[in-house]
Amino acid sequence: MILDLDIGNTLSKWRLKDVASSEIRSRGAVWTREEWRPGADIPDLDVVEAVRISSVARESVLHDTVTLLRRQVGVVHVARSTPEALGVSCGYDEPGRLGVDRWMGVLAGYQLTGGCCSVDCGSAITMDFVLPGGRHLGGYIIPGLRLMKESLKLGTRNVAIDPDSEADELLAPGRNTVEAVNHGIYMSAVSAVNRIYSEVCDREGIALPLLLTGGDARVVSRGLRIPHAVWPDMVYAGLETCYPLTAAERAGRLAGAPLPPPVPPLEKVRAGLAFSMLL
Ligand SMILES: Nc1ncnc2c1ncn2[C@@H]1O[C@H](COP(=O)(O)OP(=O)(O)OP(=O)(O)O)[C@@H](O)[C@H]1O
């Protein structure tokens, strides 16, 4: 089995992948705490022959995790953001400072589409752009839905947005504090994704396929009118492209990859932008 780890600020997610069949056997998530160690909700390391890690937690958390895993597993790959990988050049002045989860998303997105906008709706909402030809432009970081809500300190932090809510309801004016906060932050996240996508496509003169991942991807997806695809395993797919271990991965087939989303005509993106500027 391959153990893939996506260590985030809020949650550490894992999945077990069968080397022979390339199937995902199980998955789970644990809160990212002081240290990460195998426990009741962590898979049995005896069956694991290789580990691949994307981590944006503190370096000490990663260090402890790797030390522990190396005692039991022969192969441990730790992904890093680099100036260049798999035909993509990093847009950051200091590539090592780009969150490696973002870099994994960019590499997976580029592999799937040959140029895209990748959005990760997690603790933070990040947006990255990579053009056909492989130039990553850099991106944007805004607080995620949960963080935005917590920062308001209106006593609504424990009332989460129902991930199954309809976008129409979430976009309507709230009629109590919880609704006003939830609908407000939802609207700000969806508007930001919309606006940033349109601005960058306009600047660059190209409409790009839009890909979404992260814990809040599904609910944000429902409020977006731009065509896009949701790819829950996008960060893991970045690990697959960097460290291919199964036959399917070596052949470039990424687990759970959606069909590349249709790209709107650039004129339509520009018209939407012009409209929002008129108001
Ligand atoms: N079971 C859950 N526990 C915590 N957050 C959840 C859960 N299900 C959905 N969410 C939502 O997912 C978001 C966190 O997403 P995700 O798991 O992608 O983030 P993360 O691990 O914090 O990633 P990063 O720190 O890399 O941004 C939260 O804003 C929250 O609204």
Ligand SMILES: CC(C)(CO)[C@@H](O)C(=O)NCCC(=O)O
């Ligand atoms: C922005 C987050 C927290 C999103 O998970 C992560 O990618 C990160 O810690 N990035 C480092 C800062 C940067 O990407 O510029």
Ligand SMILES: [K+]
């Ligand atoms: K993340």
